[in-house]
Amino acid sequence: MKAMFVTRLLPAAALALGLFLTASGASALALGDPAGVADKPVEPVYLQKYRVRDQQIEAGFVPEETVIVLGEPPKVAFTVKNLSDKPFSYAFGGDYRGAGRHERFKVSALDAGADPLRDPVADKEGRSFNGEGPGGLRQVKPGDAEKQELDLGQYRTFDKPGVYTVTCRFGLEENFGAEKAAATVETTFRLTILPRTDENVRRVVGRLVGQAGRSHKEVLAGVIAQLCSFARKQAVPDLATMAAEGDAEHRVAALGGLGRFTTPVAEAAVLKALRDPNEAIRAAAAAALGEMKTDAAVAALLGRLPGEKPAVAGAVLRAMGTTQSPRVFERLEKALADEDADVRRAAVRGLALYGGDRAIAVLKRCASDEDLVRREAAVQALESLRQPLQAQWLQPLILAGRRYGYPTNDGPNPNEALRLLRMYAGDEAAPAMVICLDFENPAVRSYYNYVILGALEATPSAPKVTWHNDPNADGTPQQIEENRKTLEKLRAWLAERENARRVEEGPMEKLAARLGDDEFEVREKASRELEAGGTAALPALLRAAALSGDAEVRIRARRVMDSLWRRWKTQLPQG
Secondary structure (H helix, E strand, O other): OEOOOOOOOOOOOOOOOEEEEOOOOOOHHHOOOOOOOOOOOOOOOEEEEEEOEEEEEEEEEEEOEEEEEOOOOOEEEEEEEEEEOOOOOEEOOOOOOOOOOOOOOOEEHHHHOOEOOOOOOOOOOOOOOOOOOOEEEEOOOOOOOEEEEEEEHOOOOOOOOOEEEEEEEEOOOOOOOOOOOOOOEEEEEEEEOOOOOOOOHHHHHHHHHHHHHOOOOOHHHHHHHHEEEEHHHHHHHHHHHHHOOOOHHHHHHHHHHHHOOOOOOHHHHHHOOOOOHHHHHHHHHHHHHHHHHOOOHHHHHHHHHHOOOHHHHHHEEEEEEOOOOOHHHHHHHOOOOOOOOHHHHHHHHHHHHHHHHHHHHHHHHHHOOOOHHHHHHHHHHHHOOOOOOHHHHHHHHHHHHEEEEOOOOOOOOOOOHHHHHHHHOOHHHHHHHHHHOOOOOOOOOOOOHHHHHHHHHHHOOOOOOOOOOOOOOOOHHHHHHHHHHHHHHHHHHHHHHHHHHHOOOOOHHHHHHHHOOOOOOHHHHHHHHHHHHHHHHHHHHHHHHOOOOOOHHHHHHHHHHHHHHHHHOOOOOOO
16 A cells, blocks of 8 residues: 655746745645645645554654755654554664664655655665664554654755655564565655745744744754754854753753854853853853864863862863863863862763873773772773773772672672673683682672673683572572582683683782781781782782682682772762
8 A cells, every 4th residue: 555645846947946935835835836726735645554464553654844945854754553452563673773774764756857866875886784783673552653753864865956756665574584574654745845045044944943942852952953954054143042041951952052163153152151150051061162172162161170060070071072172181181180080080081082092091091090980981981992901900890899789789880890891801801700709609699790600601702600599589508509619610710721821920919929928917918018009909819819729818818809899889889
């Protein structure tokens, strides 16, 4: 079945003269009747009924507007309404990463001469890359309708005024990879694109500004982005007015739009907002100045940072990094030592946004820092910069979560550090995880061991083991015994690997060996010095606790790590 809306083409001469819609002429022009002589315009029908298996639905592609101005995104809403008395489901997604669009939507368009419009992402042979992506089944409840917005400009190139015949299709599949769609939804309609005359542009800008004033949250951000993309510098006066008046939400959104421009009006509006009493406004202004990257923007950010409250200081630091101006580097580096943890995190993020070898060198130093706030932020920043991560950077973050989870939830969540270790540490990932295990705790309630072994299971070349876990029970004696044997198996695997590696004995390893000295004072001194060593001592402590044949060494190594855990767990957000 096909939903078809056919109209007569507008005369090319009328388009060349910059014909635009008036309030009274909109329907006539949309129906291809420039003279406005149609007494009763026929309403187009975009939705048609389809029988899919034993269910009836109503579906189609509904244009947001059938008459737009060149530069406006031609949008349609793929709509599925469930007319049956039980949930209707269909496969969606799964093939859009390569092209940046949902490839199972098929869009074609013909100009007035019946010539097809080109695909903006196709190669010279007209082929587009269908990459894999996440997908799933979408479900529509009885009587409900679901909509998915499409920008037709992602599928066809509408680069000049004219009247186009557009056809959109989507095959409804019960599951991914079905040989044949249960039904193919298809809608054809006429799209008129008017030229960018001053009057047409002003009319669209007025409509978008009004729409922005009525919108909120993600919709507001989308309208502002559309206004900036369509009107370009012509949007600045309206954005400047919005940034100075009204509620905080709309002022923040307007400042985000102004950050795209560097005109004197835009710059003046944002600089004024940087002095606003409202923290959210100042933070948004800082972000906008970062995007502007002008000399005045850099100077304003540098001048604003001293004495600013942490929430806004963080925004200023991130904005300074965005400018990538050499003038901000020392201030970013200095902020790494701020007493406020959020400011330190923002300084790290600012360095990541600044980028380059100089920033990466500082971030790598922070990744081996005793300050776990800086360490965690630096590791995440280095990942964003696609830098290789070292296992020893992540192990203190894992240990800090040693008592995370049931029953006490004491300490930060170690899962993110385990993910990074698994993803980026290569052959070192599996042994670096195993050595972090609590080898003396076979309890089925041990969440710490459970999450480590869960990450280990997904790590290539890791040994395969079984672990009994139950947060609500103590477990049977057999389960605990099997967990104990699993830990011994992993200890033996680790010992074999570590012995083959022949780790060079450094100062911390020598100290760890003294934990089993015959003299009590020597053992005590070694414990104190290892604890003072902090993160630098952790690799030696982990190795001693896991692999030493001396029970005294293992016990004292665990005690030192317990002291380090108490110190580190409070540095990061709990739970």
